Amino acid sequence: MKKLTIISIILSVFLPTAANAQLISHRGIVKGSYDFWIYKPQERAAKDTSKLPLVIFLHGKSLSGSNLDRVREYGPLEALKFGRRIEALILAPQTQGGWTPSKIKRILDWTEAHYPVDTNRVYVFGMSMGGYGTIDFTGTYPDKVAAAIAMCGGADIKDVSGLSKVPLWIIHGTSDNAVSWKQSQKVVDGIKATGDTTLLRYDLHPGVNHSYLGRVFYMAEPYEWLFKHSLADSVRNVDRTIEITKKGMANAYKSMPGRMTLKVKEYKGK
Helix, strand or coil, X not given: CCEEEEEXXXXXXXXXXXXXXXXXXXXXXXXCCCEEEEEECCXXXXXXXXXXXXEEEECCHHHCCCCHHHHHCCCHHHHHHCCCCCCCEEEEEECCCCCCHHHHHHHHHHHHHHCCEEEEEEEEEEECHHHHHHHHHHHHCCCCCCEEEEECCCCCCXXXXXXXXXXXXXXXXXXXXXXXXXXXXXXXXXHHHCCCCCCEEEEEECCXXXXXXHHHXXXXXXXXXXXXXXXXCCCCCCCXXXXXXXXXXXXXXXXXXXXXXXXXXXXXXX
């Protein structure tokens, strides 16, 4: 059994309809992998056996290290703090530098064994180095991912053929000075080389820089888009009705409804 330590931290934020939401850190739980956060959108009754979607958030280089709290500095976990409603479990690991698909898979397997995950609705959402991680994990384990969004990234994997099996939305800006949009273009070209781009969306935003795309995490649209896809669908299709626009990014912070309290807990391995 793992030792449970409850930290009495109530963030100075509140949203009444999500007062029972929990943010749980797991340190040293999965050997040979990463420390990680799990967000639970609500307390569950003992008899509640329903399953929840799971979003895997992969951060960029700036949040790397051994201070797990840093993973809350931007992305879905911070969006929650400012009231963005995400009706899903969120798995947010921290790497000390670079993402390894097999390590992500280990914590995903652990999460599926310990939380009520709908395994047909596992999604990946990453930016920058996390965009690379999203592409690499999705391409390595396409049968585990219902849909993925990779922003400002590229690929380290050589074989991208698996990406043609997954609804994948690649987003980049032409003014990105941290990761050139050409890195995303290489991934797109690699998928095109497989001959099947049916499930691919590629948005190249003119004049948008690296950090500006981070606003997408705070919008409702990316989560709505992810949740439209499921491995249980008899035929896998990609949704093309939801748009992420420059105007939407400009209003991203204004679109969040208010502040939310999260109950913070911590699990530590022996």
